[in-house]
Amino acid sequence: MKVTTVVSTAVRPMRRRHGRLLALEQVRERLVSVAGLVGRPVALADGREVGRIVDVVVRRGTEQYPAVAGLVVRVGRRKAWVHAEVLGSLESTGARMNSARLDVRDFEPRPDEVALVRDVLDHQLVDVDGIQVVRANDLYLARVVDTERLVGVEVGGRSLLRRLAPSWMRRAPVPERLIDWGAIRSFESGGVQLDRARGDLERLRPADVAHLLEELGRAQRQELLAALGDHLAADALEEMEEDERDQLLRETTPERTAAIVAAMEPDEAVETLREIPADQRSTVLRHLPAPVRERLAPLLDLDPDVAGGMMTSTLVRARASESVREVIGRLAALSDHRDDIDGVLVVDERGVLVDDISLFELLMADGDAPVESLVGEPWPVTVSIDASIDEVVDAVLGNRRSSVVVVDDEGRPEGRILTDDVLDHLVTSPRSARRVGRPT
Amino acid sequence: MIRLRRRWKRLLAPLAVLGPGLIAANAGNDAGGIATYASAGSEFVYRTLFVMVLVTVALVVVQEMSARLGAVTGSGLVALIREQFPLRLAAFSVVCLMVANVGLVVSEFAGIGAAMELLGVSRWLAVPIAAVGLWALVVFGSYRYAERLFLLLTLVFLAYPIAAVLGHPDWTQVARSTALPHLSFEHGYLLMVVALIGTTITPYMQLYQAAAVVERGGTADDLPAIRADAITGSVFANVISMCIIIATAAAIGGSGPLTSASQAALALEPVVGASATTLFAIGLLGASALAAAVVPLSTSYAVAEAIGAERSVSRRPRDAKVFVGLFTAQIVVGAAVALVPGNLIGLLLNMQVLNGVISPVLLTFILVLAGRRRLMGDHVNRHWFHRLATVCVVTVGVLAAIVTVQALFGG
Numbered sequence: 120m121k122v123t124t125v126v127s128t129a130v131r132p133m134r135r136r137h138g139r140l141l142a143l144e145q146v147r148e149r150l151v152s153v154a155g156l157v158g159r160p161v162a163l164a165d166g167r168e169v170g171r172i173v174d175v176v177v178r179r180g181t182e183q184y185p186a187v188a189g190l191v192v193r194v195g196r197r198k199a200w201v202h203a204e205v206l207g208s209l210e211s212t213g214a215r216m217n218s219a220r221l222d223v224r225d226f227e228p229r230p231d232e233v234a235l236v237r238d239v240l241d242h243q244l245v246d247v248d249g250i251q252v253v254r255a256n257d258l259y260l261a262r263v264v265d266t267e268r269l270v271g272v273e274v275g276g277r278s279l280l281r282r283l284a285p286s287w288m289r290r291a292p293v294p295e296r297l298i299d300w301g302a303i304r305s306f307e308s309g310g311v312q313l314d315r316a317r318g319d320l321e322r323l324r325p326a327d328v329a330h331l332l333e334e335l336g337r338a339q340r341q342e343l344l345a346a347l348g349d350h351l352a353a354d355a356l357e358e359m360e361e362d363e364r365d366q367l368l369r370e371t372t373p374e375r376t377a378a379i380v381a382a383m384e385p386d387e388a389v390e391t392l393r394e395i396p397a398d399q400r401s402t403v404l405r406h407l408p409a410p411v412r413e414r415l416a417p418l419l420d421l422d423p424d425v426a427g428g429m430m431t432s433t434l435v436r437a438r439a440s441e442s443v444r445e446v447i448g449r450l451a452a453l454s455d456h457r458d459d460i461d462g463v464l465v466v467d468e469r470g471v472l473v474d475d476i477s478l479f480e481l482l483m484a485d486g487d488a489p490v491e492s493l494v495g496e497p498w499p500v501t502v503s504i505d506a507s508i509d510e511v512v513d514a515v516l517g518n519r520r521s522s523v524v525v526v527d528d529e530g531r532p533e534g535r536i537l538t539d540d541v542l543d544h545l546v547t548s549p550r551s552a553r554r555v556g557r558p559t
Numbered sequence: 560m561i562r563l564r565r566r567w568k569r570l571l572a573p574l575a576v577l578g579p580g581l582i583a584a585n586a587g588n589d590a591g592g593i594a595t596y597a598s599a600g601s602e603f604v605y606r607t608l609f610v611m612v613l614v615t616v617a618l619v620v621v622q623e624m625s626a627r628l629g630a631v632t633g634s635g636l637v638a639l640i641r642e643q644f645p646l647r648l649a650a651f652s653v654v655c656l657m658v659a660n661v662g663l664v665v666s667e668f669a670g671i672g673a674a675m676e677l678l679g680v681s682r683w684l685a686v687p688i689a690a691v692g693l694w695a696l697v698v699f700g701s702y703r704y705a706e707r708l709f710l711l712l713t714l715v716f717l718a719y720p721i722a723a724v725l726g727h728p729d730w731t732q733v734a735r736s737t738a739l740p741h742l743s744f745e746h747g748y749l750l751m752v753v754a755l756i757g758t759t760i761t762p763y764m765q766l767y768q769a770a771a772v773v774e775r776g777g778t779a780d781d782l783p784a785i786r787a788d789a790i791t792g793s794v795f796a797n798v799i800s801m802c803i804i805i806a807t808a809a810a811i812g813g814s815g816p817l818t819s820a821s822q823a824a825l826a827l828e829p830v831v832g833a834s835a836t837t838l839f840a841i842g843l844l845g846a847s848a849l850a851a852a853v854v855p856l857s858t859s860y861a862v863a864e865a866i867g868a869e870r871s872v873s874r875r876p877r878d879a880k881v882f883v884g885l886f887t888a889q890i891v892v893g894a895a896v897a898l899v900p901g902n903l904i905g906l907l908l909n910m911q912v913l914n915g916v917i918s919p920v921l922l923t924f925i926l927v928l929a930g931r932r933r934l935m936g937d938h939v940n941r942h943w944f945h946r947l948a949t950v951c952v953v954t955v956g957v958l959a960a961i962v963t964v965q966a967l968f969g970g
Contacts, residue, residue, distance in 0.1 A: 154646075241641050241649075254641070254867025274867060282646050337633020337773070366776035370633075 139299040140184060140270050146261045150271070150294065151211050153235050153258040154282050159213035161192045161201060161221075169221045170194035172214065174236040175260065177269050183301045187260060187267040190214060191226045191234065200226040209260065209267050235269065239305060243339050244272060248302035250327040252334040257282070259297070271297045304343070321347075325354035333363045341370060353382035356391065365394050373399065377406035380415075389419055409459075426511055427504040429541070430525045430534030433459040436466050437490050439473065444486035450478075461522040464532050465494055471530040475499030501526045504533055508541075515541055579771030580785070580792030583764045584622060587796055588716060588803075590670020590847040591663065591914075594907035595758045596800050597823035599751055600807030602816045605728075605736035608801060610752050612737060614759050615797040617951040619790050621760055621922060622768050624929040624940070624948065626789040629769035630777045631938045636769045637861035640924050643934060652924050653865055659762045659917040660858040664893030666910040667854065670847030673820040673903045677840035683898065690894035693852045698883060702852060712845020715838050716799065718830050723802040725829035726809035733805055746965050747816075753962045754908055756955055757915025759800065763854055765925060766861055779938055817904050855889035916963055919956035926952050 140146050153175050160168045170192040177185035187209070189202045199221070207217035228234065235258055246253050257273035275295030323331075328347065332340055332355060344352060344367065356364055356379060368376055368391070376395070380388045380403065392400055392415065404412055409431060435453065437446045446463055453460060463481060465473040474494045484493055500518045502511055504525055514523045515538055525534040599607040625636065632639055637656065641649045671689045672682030696702040743749075768789065777785050807817075807826040817823055824839035831838050863882050897906070926948050930940040940948060 241646065256867060276866065279646070279866065283650055336638065337778075340633075369776045370778055 139301050140261070140263060140268075141297060141299040146263065146270060147294070149261050150259040151209060151261065151267075152273075152278075153260060153269075154240060154278070155211055155257075156209075156213075157236060159211075161190065161214045161216065163216050163221060164207065164219045166215075169216075170199060173198060174234045176232050176234050179231045179233055182268075184263065184268040184270050185233075185300075187269070188232050194221070194223055197223065198226045199223045203267065206267075209262075242305070243336055245304040245331055245335070245339075245343065246274075246298050246302055247304055247323065249298065250323065250330065252331060253298065259294070270300050272300060272303055273297055304346075321351060323351075325351060326358045328352075328355035329358035332367060333359060337370060340367060344371065345375075349378045349382040352379045353387075357383065357387045361394065364391070368395060369399075373402040374406050376403045381407055381411045385414060388415055392419060425504070425508070426502045426506040426525045426536060427533065429508075429511070430536045431459045431540070434532055434535060435460055435463045436470075436532070437463050437476075439465055439467075439489065439491040439494060441490050442486065443481060443484045443488050443490060443493070446490060447481060447486070450481075459535070459537070461535060461537055463490075464499075464524065465490055466532065469529075469531075472499060472501065472524060472526055472532045475524055499524050501530075502536070503528070508545075511536055511541060512545070579768060579775060579777075580622060580626060580789035581795065582792070583625075583768040583771060583789075584618065584792040584796035585799070587618075587759050587761055587764060588713075588799055588846065589663075589667060589758075589850040590673070590843060591666040591907050591911045592758045592800065593716070593803065593823065593843060593846065594666075594670070594673075594817070594820075594904050595751075595754045595911045596803035597807040597826065598817035598904065598908060599755060600804040600809075600826070601811050601814055601822065603748065603751060604808045604812035605732050605805070606741070606743075606748075607751060607755060607804060608733065608736040609739065609741055610755060611759075611797060611801050611804065613954075614756055615794060617756075617955065618760050618793045618797060620944070620948045620951050621765060621925065622789045622793045623786055624925050625765040625768040626772050626777075626785050627782065627935070627938055628925065628928055629772035630782055630785050631779050631935050633773055633778070635773060635861055635864055636766050636921075636925065636928075637865040639928055639934075641865045643928060643931070644924070648924075649865065652921060653862060655917045655920045656762055656766070657858065657862065659914050659921075660854055661889055661892055662910040662913040662917075663761065663763055663854045664851060664889050665896040666907045667847045667851035668893045668897035669903045669906050669910075670843055671851065672897055673907075674840045674844035674847060676903075677820055677824065677836055677843075682903070686894050686897050689848065689851070690890050693848065694887065694890050697852055697856060697886065706849065706852070709845045709849040712841050713849065715842030716803075716846070718827055718838070718842075719799060719802040719806050722806040722827050722830045723809070726806050726826065727829075728805050728809035737801075744961075749958065749962055749965070750912060753915035753958055754911040755915075756958065757913065757918055758911040759797065760918050760922070760955070761914050762918055762921040763857070765921060767853075767857055770857060770861070782938065818902065819904060823904075851890075851893065855886050855893070858889060859883075859885035912962065915955075916959040919952060919959050922952045922955060 156172050156175060159172050161170050161172060162168050172190055173193050174191035176188045176191060178188045179185065187203050187206075189200055190206070190209075192199045192201050201214070201216065201221070205216050205218050207215045233239065240255050240258055242255060244253050244255055245251075253272070253274040255272045256275065257278040258269060259271040259273065260267050261270045262268075263270070271294075273295060275297075277293070277295050328343075328351060332343060335343060347355065356367070359367070371379075380391055383391060388411075392403065395403060404416075407415070413429075433453075435446070435450060437449075450460065450463070460478070462475050462477045464475055467473055475498075476490070476493050480493050500514050500520050500523045502514050502523050502525055504527055506514075506525075511523065514520075515536075520538075522535050522537045524532050525536060527533050628636065628639065634642075637653060640652050644652075668686050668690065672686045675685035675689075676682055693702075696705050772785055803826070806829075807823060810826040810828065811822055814822075820839070820843065821836055824836045827835040827839050859882050862885055866881070897903070899906075926940075926945075928934060929948070930945050932939045
């Protein structure tokens with residue numbers, strides 16, 4: 120029988136805690152230690168022993184308390200798989216099957232299943248209720264309405280000592296500092312991934328998330344960050360120690376960093392961007408939504424009155440050897456950016472600009488022809504990244520183009536300034552607005 | 560709370576200007592290192608130089624693996640061992656590490672004692688004051704400033720390469736001893752070899768190497784730079800070590816085992832003349848004080864992480880029971896053992912032998928981890944590298960075993 124999630128994650132913390140399985144007397148009384156199960160016998164229905172338990176496998180999924188999918192059992196020298204369906208009982212002393220024979224099938228890990236001893240026991244977990252990073256010293260199973268489930272994690276030190284002691288000295292586990300599995304967020308890198316914890320995370324305070332991010336190992340930290348919404352992530356980052364934040368961002372993709380920065384207050388966003396090494400900063404800036412970038416650029420001491428401050432960094436680059444059809448195919452995927460794309464930039468192997476091909480030229484060309492065949496007059500109009508607004512205006516007016524390409528010192532394209540960017544600038548900037556009336 | 564936690568961790572962060580590999584490997588040139596290399600030069604003249612070449616290869620291999628483990632997994636060695644091995648094996652490794660590191664702390668305090676005695680202060684006075692002082696500096700948090708001073712003092716040892724040249728060693732002998740393989744199974748010589756391994760490939764250094772890479776935020780993408788740093792650091796450290804051996808051998812080589820720190824100081828005489836003793840004492844003091852704080856600090860951090868007491872590290876001293884407790888215990892034991900009457904140099908050497916005997920245990924864990932594809936992915940040990948590393952670890956293990964057997968049965 121399938122047990123539904125006991126309490127929805129949307130309920131407030133106080134109510135949730137009452138809904139936790141470990142709060143139930145009948146669950147607490149029937150806890151089975153996972154660490155204690157290792158090495159215990161598995162018997163057939165008639166009592167004959169067939170092997171020893173190696174691992175307990177649970178199903179990954181959205182359930183709050185993952186169900187046991189089966190056991191990994193050492194039979195002779197093989198690791199066999201015993202499905203939960205054929206398990207009659209699972210006690211601290213061992214398991215008994217409900218059939219009289221064991222079909223020896225080799226255990227093969229499946230992506231939707233997690234081996235508790237191998238991947239969760241002794242790994243880092245996050246206790247969302249107690250807001251702390253813990254290490255699983257033991258895990259507890261309990262039978263909940265006909266199904267064995269993972270219900271809790273032990274973080275007390277005595278369970279470590281119990282596991283270290285020789286088996287004849289081991290007594291039944293006495294729960295010491297037990298945390299309900301419903302409060303646990305565990306990690307792909309260390310085992311189970313439970314998407315349902317997303318709701319739990321969103322109700323944490325940013326300062327608490329910051330604390331967790333600082334305490335976790337790198338892989339787990341990245342996973343936690345990945346599970347956070349951009350806004351909570353931004354708030355948490357604002358609370359973090361500067362050097363920890365630097366380190367975290369160094370490990371994060373520029374896309375994600377940009378999304379988080381975009382969700383920050385402008386001053387924090389600027390501070391964060393300043394901490395990022397210059398070479399990565401430009402990548403992050405490029406991934407920021409244009410309005411945010413334009414708002415932040417002046418604050419970052421990027422003079423908005425120079426070319427680098429007004430350009431869009433959405434560029435379509437092509438190699439001379441590509442066919443026209445390939446390039447048009449890539450353009451189709453960029454329809455979100457249609458307002459920013461005015462042409463395709465042909466670059467050489469070092470990324471240096473060769474030509475700027477208009478969309479019209481591309482449209483008229485034979486699909487099988489190489490892009491190379493389109494290279495030629497008119498040659499692209501370029502401005503340097505620190506060109507002043509006057510130079511940009513002159514470049515646009517002097518060549519009667521709808522856009523100009525911004526290049527760095529090496530001639531590599533950095534962005535494009537469209538005529539409407541120039542117009543925006545002239546209209547909003549009083550000093551330049553006067554220039555509009557100036558006869559050229 | 561968060562701010563306080565950062566304090567502990569920040570104490571371990573390597574100085575920004577120096578690479579983690581350089582610091583980690585050069586941590587080997589501490590009190591125990593100086594005593595061991597000087598003793599090797601004094602007792603066996605140039606005969607241990609070839610061993611040092613082999614030890615350098617092993618050190619490069621081991622430090623590279625540790626750095627790679629840190630970069631790829633982003634976690635410390637002890638935490639990795641806890642996650643990747645059965646609990647009993649993990650506990651065994653932690654116990655070994657604790658014993659080896661307490662041994663190191665003992666030798667650091669012995670170094671402080673020996674240095675202060677050279678400066679005319681009794682160790683009965685110097686060691687307890689140093690212990691209390693270092694403990695307070697770390698727990699109450701102005702250690703960062705003291706650390707810079709200690710680091711500055713250790714620059715004295717850069718005088719060794721100059722001393723090695725000015726001491727007019729027999730260069731043909733040096734070259735022959737470095738390049739030509741030679742080994743002896745004489746007990747004293749083997750003991751010295753294990754001490755050299757113990758002080759050069761200290762378990763603590765691997766721990767520190769991995770932790771420092773993680774702390775710096777190094778990832779698999781940075782591997783070329785991290786690897787280069789680990790390799791140059793190891794080679795540089797061992798060039799200095801070999802200079803200590805050469806300089807000491809040129810000054811007092813052949814006069815039998817080293818018996819006092821003042822004898823070791825003679826090696827610096829060609830450079831600084833009569834002030835050699837004072838200068839040597841200052842350098843020894845700096846190196847010992849530096850390691851006497853950092854070794855127990857990083858041991859406590861690693862152990863707290865492994866037993867799941869991360870929370871403890873985040874609290875103020877009164878609440879960080881596990882962390883401060885571990886730290887205090889190591890300082891107390893270290894200082895107390897260093898006060899036991901007897902020859903400090905002998906004590907220093909014995910602690911390096913202890914490290915040398917334990918070292919293969921930790922090395923085996925590192926070897927297995929770095930060769931585990933499920934953990935390391937594409938950065939797993941290459942086939943030939945894994946073989947080389949295995950040969951290194953097995954050799955160290957066999958030597959440690961021989962010395963242990965000889966010691967147990969009076970060989």
